[in-house]
Amino acid sequence: MNQIKCPHCGKEFTIDESSYLDIVKQIKDKEYQKDLHERLEALKIASEKDIELAKNKVKSELSETLSRKEMELSNLKQKLELVDNEKKMAVMSAESSLKEKLSNQEKTILELKALLENQAKTKELEAQALLYSKEQELINLKNKIELEQKQAELEKNSLRLSYDEKLKQKDETIAFYKDFKAKQSTKMIGESLEQHCENEFNRLRSLAFPKATFGKDNDAQSGSKGDYIYREYDDEGIEIISIMFEMKNEADETATKKKNEHFLKELDKDRTEKKCEYAVLVSLLEGDSDLYNNGIVDMSHLYAKMYVIRPQFFIPIITLLRNASMNALKYKQEAALMRKQNIDITTFEEDLDKFKEAFSRNYELASRKFSDAIKGIDNTISQLQKTKEALLSSENNLRLANDKAENLTVKKLVRNNPTMKEKFDALKDE
Numbered sequence: 448m449n450q451i452k453c454p455h456c457g458k459e460f461t462i463d464e465s466s467y468l469d470i471v472k473q474i475k476d477k478e479y480q481k482d483l484h485e486r487l488e489a490l491k492i493a494s495e496k497d498i499e500l501a502k503n504k505v506k507s508e509l510s511e512t513l514s515r516k517e518m519e520l521s522n523l524k525q526k527l528e529l530v531d532n533e534k535k536m537a538v539m540s541a542e543s544s545l546k547e548k549l550s551n552q553e554k555t556i557l558e559l560k561a562l563l564e565n566q567a568k569t570k571e572l573e574a575q576a577l578l579y580s581k582e583q584e585l586i587n588l589k590n591k592i593e594l595e596q597k598q599a600e601l602e603k604n605s606l607r608l609s610y611d612e613k614l615k616q617k618d619e620t621i622a623f624y625k626d627f628k629a630k631q632s633t634k635m636i637g638e639s640l641e642q643h644c645e646n647e648f649n650r651l652r653s654l655a656f657p658k659a660t661f662g663k664d665n666d667a668q669s670g671s672k673g674d675y676i677y678r679e680y681d682d683e684g685i686e687i688i689s690i691m692f693e694m695k696n697e698a699d700e701t702a703t704k705k706k707n708e709h710f711l712k713e714l715d716k717d718r719t720e721k722k723c724e725y726a727v728l729v730s731l732l733e734g735d736s737d738l739y740n741n742g743i744v745d746m747s748h749l750y751a752k753m754y755v756i757r758p759q760f761f762i763p764i765i766t767l768l769r770n771a772s773m774n775a776l777k778y779k780q781e782a783a784l785m786r787k788q789n790i791d792i793t794t795f796e797e798d799l800d801k802f803k804e805a806f807s808r809n810y811e812l813a814s815r816k817f818s819d820a821i822k823g824i825d826n827t828i829s830q831l832q833k834t835k836e837a838l839l840s841s842e843n844n845l846r847l848a849n850d851k852a853e854n855l856t857v858k859k860l861v862r863n864n865p866t867m868k869e870k871f872d873a874l875k876d877e
Contacts, residue, residue: 570873610831640694641674644729644761648677651762656769664691664721673717677765681776688772690765691723696731707732707739707755715750725768726753729761742818743767745811752807767813771806778802 648661659679664672675692693714695707707730718726728746733739743760746753756764 606834640696647761687776688769689723690725690727691718691721692727694729711750727764728755729758730755742821743814745814
């Protein structure tokens with residue numbers, strides 16, 4: 448409970464807590480409102496003063512700022528005028544410099560044009576000179592090709608004439624022998640071969656074999672006989688050499704073809720019975736055999752001192768054997784003298800046999816050389832045939848070479864030359 452005294456009458460009265468609080472609140476609120484109103488009025492007055500001061504201050508500051516800005520604007524205008532003047536001066540200077548540069552560039556352009564014209568003229572002259580040089584090279588190349596073609600044609604004609612002549616001679620020889628065989632029987636052909644050998648010997652008898660005998664073997668006491676026997680003696684009657692010859696041939700129409708080996712045994716028997724040192728079979732049998740066509744064939748591996756030859760080696764075989772025997776004649780003469788004086792010649796005969804064996808080896812080597820020579824002749828003929836074929840086939844190649852030479856142009860010559868191609872393109876562009 449609270450005691451409250453009235454300010455007017457001084458009377459005291461008691462109120463409860465809630466009423467007291469209400470009264471206090473009313474009093475406070477009223478005082479507060481009053482105080483607040485007073486304060487607001489004072490604040491309003493103060494604010495108005497401050498605002499006025501602030502307005503004055505702002506006006507003053509604004510006036511100062513405006514004055515400063517006007518000064519700055521004036522200074523800026525002056526600077527702008529200076530900048531404009533500088534720009535104008537710079538523009539005038541740039542224009543002057545640009546005009547000078549343009550003038551210099553025009554001079555440079557004129558100089559470059561003159562230089563390019565001179566270079567173009569120089570390049571044109573160089574290109575013309577190079578073109579002329581290439582044309583001269585092309586003319587020289589064509590002349591060289593024509594000269595080589597003429598030379599090749601002359602060589603081809605020469606080889607063709609030589610080959611045709613040799614071929615004609617061979618054809619004539621072959622035709623002669625074919626005609627010869629066709630007109631004769633087998634017996635007549637054999638007799639003609641004997642006659643051929645006899646004629647060959649008689650043709651050289653007086654010059655090469657003046658002391659020799661060559662004739663038919665007519666002694667048939669042993670039951671058989673050879674065709675011809677060649678014997679030669681020295682002035683003392685000592686035999687230098689003796690050869691038993693048998694001639695054999697066979698016609699193309701003969702039903703049964705025989706070989707040279709079929710007659711060797713009988714020939715060796717005739718040689719032994721007629722006491723001849725050598726035996727030679729002159730044969731036209733086995734006409735396709737390379738063994739017998741290459742020259743003198745030594746058959747001593749089958750029969751001692753026996754040879755098989757073609758008719759063209761008839762005189763050479765006599766000459767070879769005779770020359771070898773002439774070398775041994777001295778020993779034979781000494782042997783005969785020793786026999787007359789009853790001297791033992793066993794050792795001498797052994798030496799003589801050794802000499803004969805050595806001679807046989809030398810003769811075999813000579814025979815091989817002779818065969819190689821004949822083979823070389825055959826190879827030469829074969830090579831001439833190949834040369835003829837090559838020359839015939841070269842005509843097409845020469846034609847192709849001529850076509851290529853005619854199709855050759857300057858552009859094709861400089862096609863793989865970038866420098867020349869660039870020059871020609873530049874000339875073309877101009």
